[in-house]
Amino acid sequence: MGFDVGVGLFLCAETVRPLEERRRFLDAVNATLERHGLPPHREPRSVAEIDPPLPPGTDPCLLGASMGAYSSHARRSDRLDWLARHVAVRGTAPAAGPPYGPELYQAYDRLPDRAATFDHLLAACGEGVVVLPRPLDRVLAGDHCWLISADRLRAEAVALGYVLRTADPAVSDSPVVDWITGTAVPDRSFERLRARIPDDADVWQGWAEESDLCHRLLQSADDVLRTGALGITG
8 A cells, every 4th residue: 555645635536535524524624724713725626616727638636646655655754854854953964864863853843943844744744634725834733633734845845855956957956946837936934045965976866765755745735736625645
Protein backbone atom coordinates (compact mmCIF):
# COMPACT_ATOMS: atom_id res chain seq x y z
CA MET A 1 0.00 0.00 0.00
CA GLY A 2 1.09 3.57 -0.67
CA PHE A 3 0.87 6.98 0.93
CA ASP A 4 -0.98 9.55 -1.19
CA VAL A 5 -2.30 13.07 -1.14
CA GLY A 6 -5.74 12.98 -2.75
CA VAL A 7 -7.49 16.16 -3.87
CA GLY A 8 -11.25 16.63 -3.84
CA LEU A 9 -13.99 14.89 -1.90
CA PHE A 10 -16.46 14.87 -4.80
CA LEU A 11 -14.39 15.31 -7.97
CA CYS A 12 -13.51 11.70 -8.75
CA ALA A 13 -16.46 9.54 -9.78
CA GLU A 14 -14.45 6.39 -9.12
CA THR A 15 -13.90 6.95 -5.40
CA VAL A 16 -14.97 4.03 -3.20
CA ARG A 17 -15.59 6.15 -0.12
CA PRO A 18 -19.38 6.39 0.46
CA LEU A 19 -20.91 9.76 -0.33
CA GLU A 20 -22.47 10.15 3.12
CA GLU A 21 -19.11 9.49 4.75
CA ARG A 22 -17.51 12.20 2.63
CA ARG A 23 -20.27 14.63 3.60
CA ARG A 24 -19.74 13.89 7.28
CA PHE A 25 -16.02 14.43 6.83
CA LEU A 26 -16.63 17.86 5.29
CA ASP A 27 -18.99 18.73 8.15
CA ALA A 28 -16.29 17.78 10.65
CA VAL A 29 -13.72 19.98 8.88
CA ASN A 30 -16.10 22.93 8.94
CA ALA A 31 -16.92 22.33 12.60
CA THR A 32 -13.20 22.58 13.35
CA LEU A 33 -12.91 25.81 11.36
CA GLU A 34 -15.89 27.24 13.24
CA ARG A 35 -14.29 26.41 16.61
CA HIS A 36 -11.24 28.37 15.51
CA GLY A 37 -13.39 31.35 14.48
CA LEU A 38 -12.87 30.79 10.74
CA PRO A 39 -15.42 30.70 7.90
CA PRO A 40 -16.45 27.32 6.50
CA HIS A 41 -14.84 25.67 3.51
CA ARG A 42 -16.94 25.32 0.37
CA GLU A 43 -15.95 22.09 -1.37
CA PRO A 44 -16.58 21.87 -5.15
CA ARG A 45 -19.21 19.20 -5.83
CA SER A 46 -18.09 18.57 -9.40
CA VAL A 47 -15.36 19.45 -11.88
CA ALA A 48 -17.79 21.93 -13.48
CA GLU A 49 -17.61 24.11 -10.34
CA ILE A 50 -13.86 24.65 -10.62
CA ASP A 51 -13.04 28.16 -11.83
CA PRO A 52 -10.92 28.63 -13.84
CA PRO A 53 -11.61 25.24 -15.42
CA LEU A 54 -9.01 22.49 -15.36
CA PRO A 55 -7.05 22.03 -18.61
CA PRO A 56 -8.76 19.74 -21.14
CA GLY A 57 -7.98 16.08 -20.54
CA THR A 58 -7.24 16.48 -16.82
CA ASP A 59 -8.30 13.38 -14.88
CA PRO A 60 -9.73 14.59 -11.54
CA CYS A 61 -8.97 11.18 -10.04
CA LEU A 62 -5.25 11.83 -10.55
CA LEU A 63 -5.07 15.20 -8.80
CA GLY A 64 -2.64 15.31 -5.89
CA ALA A 65 0.35 12.99 -5.73
CA SER A 66 1.45 9.51 -4.79
CA MET A 67 4.18 9.56 -2.16
CA GLY A 68 5.23 5.93 -2.63
CA ALA A 69 5.12 2.96 -0.30
CA TYR A 70 4.62 3.66 3.40
CA SER A 71 8.07 2.29 4.25
CA SER A 72 9.94 4.48 1.77
CA HIS A 73 7.78 7.50 2.58
CA ALA A 74 8.53 7.18 6.29
CA ARG A 75 12.27 7.05 5.65
CA ARG A 76 12.48 10.06 3.39
CA SER A 77 9.95 12.12 5.35
CA ASP A 78 12.08 11.58 8.47
CA ARG A 79 15.12 12.91 6.62
CA LEU A 80 13.18 15.83 5.13
CA ASP A 81 11.81 16.60 8.62
CA TRP A 82 15.35 16.79 9.98
CA LEU A 83 16.56 18.91 7.05
CA ALA A 84 13.69 21.38 7.48
CA ARG A 85 14.37 21.78 11.19
CA HIS A 86 18.09 22.21 10.55
CA VAL A 87 17.46 24.99 8.01
CA ALA A 88 14.93 26.75 10.29
CA VAL A 89 17.10 26.59 13.42
CA ARG A 90 20.60 27.08 12.02
CA GLY A 91 19.92 28.96 8.80
CA THR A 92 22.22 26.66 6.83
CA ALA A 93 21.99 23.50 4.78
CA PRO A 94 23.51 20.47 6.53
CA ALA A 95 26.92 19.30 5.42
CA ALA A 96 25.98 15.63 5.88
CA GLY A 97 23.07 13.31 6.65
CA PRO A 98 21.07 13.59 9.87
CA PRO A 99 22.11 12.72 13.39
CA TYR A 100 18.72 12.44 15.08
CA GLY A 101 19.61 14.14 18.38
CA PRO A 102 16.86 15.77 20.47
CA GLU A 103 18.51 19.21 20.67
CA LEU A 104 17.61 20.26 17.13
CA TYR A 105 13.97 19.20 17.54
CA GLN A 106 13.66 21.05 20.84
CA ALA A 107 15.24 24.19 19.40
CA TYR A 108 12.85 24.08 16.44
CA ASP A 109 9.80 23.81 18.69
CA ARG A 110 11.01 26.85 20.66
CA LEU A 111 11.40 29.13 17.63
CA PRO A 112 9.23 32.19 18.31
CA ASP A 113 8.74 33.20 14.66
CA ARG A 114 6.72 30.41 13.03
CA ALA A 115 6.88 32.23 9.67
CA ALA A 116 10.46 30.94 9.40
CA THR A 117 9.48 27.32 10.07
CA PHE A 118 8.14 24.42 8.03
CA ASP A 119 5.21 23.37 10.25
CA HIS A 120 2.70 22.81 7.44
CA LEU A 121 5.07 20.77 5.29
CA LEU A 122 6.08 18.58 8.23
CA ALA A 123 2.43 17.99 9.09
CA ALA A 124 1.64 17.14 5.45
CA CYS A 125 4.00 14.16 5.66
CA GLY A 126 1.68 12.53 8.21
CA GLU A 127 -1.49 10.52 7.71
CA GLY A 128 -5.02 11.95 7.86
CA VAL A 129 -4.00 15.60 7.39
CA VAL A 130 -6.40 18.00 5.64
CA VAL A 131 -4.92 20.57 3.25
CA LEU A 132 -7.14 23.64 2.91
CA PRO A 133 -7.08 26.02 -0.09
CA ARG A 134 -6.65 29.10 2.09
CA PRO A 135 -3.99 30.84 4.19
CA LEU A 136 -3.73 29.85 7.86
CA ASP A 137 -1.40 31.44 10.38
CA ARG A 138 -0.78 28.08 12.08
CA VAL A 139 -1.52 24.37 11.88
CA LEU A 140 -4.99 23.73 13.36
CA ALA A 141 -5.92 20.77 15.52
CA GLY A 142 -9.19 18.99 14.68
CA ASP A 143 -10.93 16.18 16.50
CA HIS A 144 -9.16 13.46 14.54
CA CYS A 145 -6.82 15.28 12.17
CA TRP A 146 -4.63 18.32 11.56
CA LEU A 147 -5.67 21.13 9.21
CA ILE A 148 -2.96 22.91 7.22
CA SER A 149 -2.78 25.60 4.56
CA ALA A 150 -2.05 24.81 0.90
CA ASP A 151 -0.70 28.35 0.53
CA ARG A 152 1.77 27.76 3.30
CA LEU A 153 2.59 24.22 2.17
CA ARG A 154 3.47 25.62 -1.25
CA ALA A 155 5.71 28.31 0.24
CA GLU A 156 7.52 25.82 2.46
CA ALA A 157 7.94 23.20 -0.30
CA VAL A 158 9.33 25.83 -2.66
CA ALA A 159 11.78 27.02 0.01
CA LEU A 160 13.04 23.52 0.84
CA GLY A 161 13.20 22.71 -2.86
CA TYR A 162 15.45 25.75 -3.23
CA VAL A 163 17.69 24.43 -0.44
CA LEU A 164 17.86 21.03 -2.17
CA ARG A 165 18.31 22.51 -5.68
CA THR A 166 15.19 20.63 -6.84
CA ALA A 167 14.19 23.01 -9.62
CA ASP A 168 15.73 23.45 -13.03
CA PRO A 169 17.63 26.77 -12.63
CA ALA A 170 16.23 27.87 -15.99
CA VAL A 171 12.73 27.75 -14.46
CA SER A 172 13.40 28.91 -10.92
CA ASP A 173 16.47 29.64 -8.85
CA SER A 174 14.58 31.45 -6.11
CA PRO A 175 13.18 30.42 -2.71
CA VAL A 176 9.90 32.16 -3.54
CA VAL A 177 9.15 31.04 -7.11
CA ASP A 178 7.04 27.91 -7.67
CA TRP A 179 9.02 25.89 -10.22
CA ILE A 180 5.93 23.88 -11.30
CA THR A 181 3.75 26.86 -12.21
CA GLY A 182 6.60 29.34 -12.79
CA THR A 183 4.84 31.93 -10.61
CA ALA A 184 5.94 33.82 -7.52
CA VAL A 185 4.65 32.59 -4.18
CA PRO A 186 2.55 35.26 -2.40
CA ASP A 187 3.99 34.23 0.98
CA ARG A 188 7.39 35.99 1.09
CA SER A 189 8.55 34.51 4.41
CA PHE A 190 11.52 32.76 2.80
CA GLU A 191 12.56 35.56 0.46
CA ARG A 192 15.92 35.99 2.22
CA LEU A 193 16.66 32.28 2.52
CA ARG A 194 20.20 31.54 1.33
CA ALA A 195 20.79 28.03 2.72
CA ARG A 196 21.59 25.54 -0.06
CA ILE A 197 23.29 22.19 -0.42
CA PRO A 198 26.52 22.33 -2.44
CA ASP A 199 26.20 22.52 -6.20
CA ASP A 200 27.61 19.04 -6.61
CA ALA A 201 26.03 16.00 -8.28
CA ASP A 202 27.12 13.58 -5.55
CA VAL A 203 25.50 15.76 -2.90
CA TRP A 204 22.29 16.10 -4.95
CA GLN A 205 22.08 12.34 -5.25
CA GLY A 206 22.29 11.96 -1.50
CA TRP A 207 19.14 14.05 -1.12
CA ALA A 208 17.34 12.88 -4.27
CA GLU A 209 14.44 11.14 -2.49
CA GLU A 210 13.79 14.11 -0.22
CA SER A 211 13.95 16.45 -3.20
CA ASP A 212 11.36 14.29 -4.97
CA LEU A 213 9.14 14.40 -1.88
CA CYS A 214 9.32 18.22 -1.93
CA HIS A 215 8.23 18.18 -5.57
CA ARG A 216 5.25 15.91 -4.83
CA LEU A 217 4.14 18.01 -1.87
CA LEU A 218 4.34 21.13 -4.04
CA GLN A 219 2.29 19.42 -6.75
CA SER A 220 -0.37 18.53 -4.18
CA ALA A 221 -0.49 22.09 -2.83
CA ASP A 222 -0.78 23.50 -6.36
CA ASP A 223 -3.65 21.11 -7.16
CA VAL A 224 -5.52 22.08 -3.99
CA LEU A 225 -5.13 25.76 -4.81
CA ARG A 226 -6.15 25.51 -8.46
CA THR A 227 -9.25 23.41 -7.70
CA GLY A 228 -10.33 24.96 -4.40
CA ALA A 229 -10.83 21.40 -3.13
CA LEU A 230 -9.54 19.76 0.03
CA GLY A 231 -6.38 17.69 -0.02
CA ILE A 232 -6.26 14.67 2.28
CA THR A 233 -3.15 12.66 3.14
CA GLY A 234 -3.12 8.94 3.81
